[in-house]
Every structure is written in C-alpha cells, then in structure tokens.
Amino acid sequence: MTTRARLPRLVAAGATLALVTGLSACGEGNGGGSSDDGRIHVLVYGDAANKVEQQIVDTFNEKSDVKAVLDTIPGADYQKKLQTIISTPQAPDVFFNWGGGSIKPFVEAGLLLPLDGFIEKNPDLEKKFLPSVFESAVVDGKPYGVPMRGTQPVLLFHNKKVLADAGVEPPKTWDELLGAVEKLKDEGVTPIALGGGDVWPTQMWFQYLYDRIAGPELFAKAVAGDKSAWESEDSRKALGMIEDLVGTGAFGKNYDSVKYTNGGSVQLVASGRAGFELMGSWYYSQQLTDQPEFAEKDLGYTAFPTVAGGKGDPADVAGNTNNYYSVLKKTKHPEAVAEFLKLMYSDEFVKAQLDIGNLPTTTGTDEFIDGSGTPEYSRFQYELVAEAPSFQLSWDQAYPQKASSDMHKAIQQFFNGQLDADGFIKAMQALPTD
Numbered sequence: 001m002t003t004r005a006r007l008p009r010l011v012a013a014g015a016t017l018a019l020v021t022g023l024s025a026c027g028e029g030n031g032g033g034s035s036d037d038g039r040i041h042v043l044v045y046g047d048a049a050n051k052v053e054q055q056i057v058d059t060f061n062e063k064s065d066v067k068a069v070l071d072t073i074p075g076a077d078y079q080k081k082l083q084t085i086i087s088t089p090q091a092p093d094v095f096f097n098w099g100g101g102s103i104k105p106f107v108e109a110g111l112l113l114p115l116d117g118f119i120e121k122n123p124d125l126e127k128k129f130l131p132s133v134f135e136s137a138v139v140d141g142k143p144y145g146v147p148m149r150g151t152q153p154v155l156l157f158h159n160k161k162v163l164a165d166a167g168v169e170p171p172k173t174w175d176e177l178l179g180a181v182e183k184l185k186d187e188g189v190t191p192i193a194l195g196g197g198d199v200w201p202t203q204m205w206f207q208y209l210y211d212r213i214a215g216p217e218l219f220a221k222a223v224a225g226d227k228s229a230w231e232s233e234d235s236r237k238a239l240g241m242i243e244d245l246v247g248t249g250a251f252g253k254n255y256d257s258v259k260y261t262n263g264g265s266v267q268l269v270a271s272g273r274a275g276f277e278l279m280g281s282w283y284y285s286q287q288l289t290d291q292p293e294f295a296e297k298d299l300g301y302t303a304f305p306t307v308a309g310g311k312g313d314p315a316d317v318a319g320n321t322n323n324y325y326s327v328l329k330k331t332k333h334p335e336a337v338a339e340f341l342k343l344m345y346s347d348e349f350v351k352a353q354l355d356i357g358n359l360p361t362t363t364g365t366d367e368f369i370d371g372s373g374t375p376e377y378s379r380f381q382y383e384l385v386a387e388a389p390s391f392q393l394s395w396d397q398a399y400p401q402k403a404s405s406d407m408h409k410a411i412q413q414f415f416n417g418q419l420d421a422d423g424f425i426k427a428m429q430a431l432p433t434d
Contacts, residue, residue, distance in 0.1 A: 036332050039067045040340060042325070043082070043092035046072035049149060052352045056343050066336035079401055086111060086328070093331040094340065099137035099145050099324045100398040101223070106326070107139045108434060113327040114142040118338045125338075128345035132391035133361040136321040145324030146341045150358025151385050152280045152320035154204050154394075156305070157287075160298040162189055162275045170302040174212075174241070177305050181250045184275045190252040193274035195260030199408040200396060202415050204278050205245075207318045207395050209238045212307040216316065216390040223398050227429040234311070239414070239421045241307075246415060256416065263290060270294045278304070280319055281381055284374070285357050301377070303384060317384055318392040322361050354378070361385065403431040 044053050050072055057070045071092060073081050079102065085091055086106060097103050106112050119125045126134055129147050137145025158170055163180070166187045171177040184191040195201045210219055214234035222229040229235065245251075252274075258264040260279065263286075268274035270291040277283065287295040306314040325344065327337055343349055345362045353360045354372040359381050366386075369378045385391060396404045410427035413419040419427065 039069050040094065040331070040333050040336055041071055041092040042068055042094045042340070043071045043073065044096040045078045045323075049353075049356060049358065052349070052356060052358075053148075055352055056346075056349055059346075059348060060340050060343055064336055064339060066333050068336075068340055091328055091330070093333060093337055094325050094327055096148065097137075097145065097324050097326055098393075098397045099321060100393045101400045101403075102397060103137065103144055103324075103326055104139055104434065105400060107142075107144055111329060112144050113329040113331065113334070114144060115146065115327065115341075116142055118334075118341065119143065122338065122342065124345065125341060128362050128364065130361045130363065130386055132317075132385065132388045133321045136391065136393050137324045137326070145326045146344050147322040147361050148325045148344050149323040149360070150353055151322050151361045151381065152282060153317045153381060153385055153388075153391070154208065154278060154280050154319035155283070155301045155303065155381075155384075156276055156278050157269065157283050158276045158300045158302070159269050159272055159274070159294075160300045162187075162272050163300070166275070168275070170300060171305050172302075174305045174307045178245070178248065180275065181245075181248055185249060189272070190268060190274040191250045191276060193258070193265040193268040193277040194251045194255040195258050195265040196251070196255035196412070196415070197257060197259040197264075198261050199412050200394075201260050201265070201279065203395055203408070203411050204318070205242060206238070206411060207392055208278075208304045209241055209307070210235070211316050211318060211390070211392050212304070212310045212312045212314075213238045213241070215311040215313070216392055219392060219395070219398070222428070223433060225433045230425045230428045235425065236421055239424060242415070243421075246417075256412070266290060270299075281359070284377055301380065313389045315384075315388055316390040316392065317388045319394060320397065321391050321393055400432055400434065403433075407431055 042053070042057060044050060050070065054070050057068045061067045082095060087109070103112065115125065125146060126143065133147055133151060134143070137143060162184070163170065166183045166189065168180040168183050169176070171180050181191040207219070214232070218229050218232060218234055258268070260266065265277055266283070266286055269277050270287060284295065284299065284301065287299050303317070325341060327334070331337055345364065347364065350360045350362055350365050350368050354368055357373070359365070359378055365382060369375055369382060372378050396407055399407060406427065410419065410424055414424040
C-alpha cells in the first residue's frame with residue numbers, strides 16, 4: 001500500500017496535523033446524508049485510495065435508482081471532524097472508520113445501525129469476509145461495520161544481507177530473536193530499528209508480547225473495562241520481557257530521537273545500520289518507493305516470533321484489521337445502503353484494491369493474488385490473516401481515541417525506564433474504556 005494510504009493509521013494513533021473544517025466532494029456531493037437530498041452520502045478519509053471508492057460508487061450508480069455520492073475529508077484529522085458532524089444534518093449515511101474503539105462511542109450514543117438485519121437478509125455480508133477481520137467491527141455482540149479497504153498486519157521486517165553477514169536467520173522464536181540481537185551487536189549493527197519518537201511503533205512490541213504470553217483474552221478484558229487484567233501475572237511477565245529486551249541494547253540508545261514518519265527508522269534498515277524493524281504491512285510499499293533496489297533484493301519479512309510457554313496461539317496476528325463502512329441509524333435509504341455494501345466483496349472491488357497495493361480481506365481475494373503486483377508478499381499476508389485465530393486490533397485503535405495520548409505516554413515512559421511495572425499498570429488501569 002502507498003505511503004499516503006498509511007495516513008488513516010497515523011490519525012487513529014493520534015498523529016496531529018491540520019484540522020479540516022469542511023467537507024470536500026470527491027464526487028459531486030458536499031455532505032448531508034441526513035438532510036435527505038435523495039442520495040446516499042458515503043464519507044471517507046481523503047487519500048489515494050479514493051479512486052477505488054469512487055469507482056465502486058460509480059458502479060453502484062449504474063444500476064441503483066437511489067444514487068450514491070462520495071464525500072471526503074482531506075487532511076489527517078478525519079476522526080475529529082467526523083465527531084463534529086455525525087449528529088448533525090451534515091452526517092453521512094455511510095462512513096469510513098477503523099472499527100473497535102473508533103466506533104464504540106457512536107454505538108453507545110445510539111447513532112449507528114446494527115447490521116444484523118442486513119446480514120439476515122444477505123448472509124454474504126458476513127460470510128464473504130475473513131472472520132478475524134469482520135469481528136473487529138463487532139461491538140457488544142452486534143456487527144456495525146463491513147470491511148472496505150485492505151488488511152494491515154504487523155510483521156517483523158529485516159535486511160537479508162545484514163542478517164546473512166552476522167550469521168543470523170529470521171527468528172521463529174523469542175530466544176532466537178534474543179540470539180540474533182547479540183550477534184548483530186557484535187557486528188556493530190543496531191539490532192532493531194525503532195521509531196520511538198512516534199511512540200505508536202513502540203506499542204507494537206507490547207501488543208504482540210501480551211498476545212503471545214497471555215493470549216487475546218487479557219487485552220479483551222482490559223478494553224472491556226476489567227482493570228484487573230493489567231495487574232495479572234501474564235501482564236507482569238510481558239512487561240519483564242520488554243524490559244529485558246530494551247536492557248540488551250536491542251534498540252540502540254537513540255531510538256526516541258528516531259521517527260518512522262519521517263523515514264528515519266526505515267532508512268536505518270535499508271542502509272544496513274539496523275537488522276530488523278517491527279512495522280505494519282505498508283512498510284514493504286514504503287521501502288519499495290524510497291529504496292526500490294533494497295526492497296527488491298534484500299528486504300525480508302516474517303511473522304512475530306513465538307514465546308515458549310505462552311498462552312497465545314503462535315498464529316495470532318496484531319495490527320490494523322481493515323477499515324470499515326458503518327451506517328448511520330437515521331439514514332433514509334437503508335435498502336439502497338445494503339445494496340451498496342454488497343459491492344465490498346465484489347470481484348471488481350478486490351481487483352481494484354489489489355491494483356493500488358491494498359490487500360482486501362474477502363474470502364475471494366485469494367484467487368486474484370497471483371495477478372497482483374506483489375504476489376509473493378500479498379499471499380504471505382493473506383494466508384497469515386486467513387489462518388489467524390485472533391487478529392488483535394492495535395491498542396490505540398481498540399481503545400477510545402481519547403485514551404491514546406495517555407496510553408502512548410505510559411508506553412514511552414515504561415520503555416525508557418521512567419515508569420516501573422507498577423507505574424505502567426496504574427497508567428493503563430486509568431485509561432477510559434468508553
């Protein structure tokens with residue numbers, strides 16, 4: 001996926017860019033789903049992927065009596081702007097989101113339409129998507145979103161040449177990773193690049209270790225409001241392993257002055273100054289754009305290592321399950337909306353998303369992968385997600401947006417040794433869950 005397509009993930013993680021004060025039309029509309037101008041208004045984050053979304057809207061309009069119009073919010077403050085319009089006459093009928101905590105407040109406010117009625121009439125709205133992805137838009141047992149872009153699992157990337165020179169194989173276990181760290185240090189290479197200045201990349205180490213050690217249940221309890229989950233034995237074990245990894249010098253000494261968002265950590269791996277980087281699947285596209293020779297020859301990738309004795313399934317993944325379309329309860333065109341959502345698992349949709357580097361999560365995606373621009377990489381991702389018993393949504397997306405800042409602060413301070421385990425646990429227990 002393109003560098004620009006990464007922006008929704010940065011927004012949800014709390015990246016702060018200019019506030020957008022109005023809607024701009026990608027198609028012919030200018031907002032106003034609930035003002036009933038006789039059309040369906042579909043609101044999306046404005047970026048390069050809009051060309052596919054416009055294509056699907058055009059396809060829908062060819063046969064539908066009720067027409068759809070694509071509205072966009074340009075810039076990177078989509079979530080904040082959405083919150084200002086969602087209960088006004090300018091609210092859309094259908095809107096882009098990240099599932100999980102990003103829509104929970106809207107569900108609790110009674111603004112969203114549960115999709116179980118749509119699914120009862122058309123079971124394919126659920127069955128045509130990978131279960132682990134579909135579940136990320138289920139709130140309080142009811143579905144509130146249909147996947148509409150591509151999955152973004154977090155993978156462990158590496159520089160093949162750097163690893164080979166140090167006599168290191170891509171690690172399958174945590175012990176193998178620790179061994180690789182020591183060998184890379186002996187070669188004078190920073191073992192693991194980390195954009196600690198952005199904080200959200202640091203979070204990725206927490207969410208994977210917690211899953212590997214405790215399984216998905218611990219975090220599920222925590223985000224549901226069970227604060228005792230954070231003080232469990234498994235939680236303390238995960239924190240201890242993070243402390244040990246940092247203590248080995250795995251990330252070097254200056255990781256907090258390095259950022260992913262300005263390409264700093266990416267360059268460390270591409271230039272051979274670092275061996276590994278844990279990052280979302282969009283990393284491949286960025287390296288291909290910024291360092292094409294390196295990406296085509298020496299960029300490798302693997303799943304996150306297993307942890308001996310852990311309760312989590314080694315096949316579990318973490319990251320951004322997908323983006324979703326949710327529906328406003330007050331839409332005046334529910335039947336037309338249901339027809340529009342059917343296109344999210346169409347062959348046209350899948351092929352168009354693959355063409356721009358996104359990996360859709362329909363059960364039919366597999367048959368189109370070999371014809372994509374990066375078939376080997378796309379298949380690796382697809383099979384990883386398809387076989388995952390659990391796909392943990394990034395912590396700062398699973399929690400309400402208002403929790404992100406304090407969460408990131410706790411993560412950064414623990415990683416830097418400014419908080420001990422008890423301090424981190426108290427900080428996480430203080431996060432709002434609704």
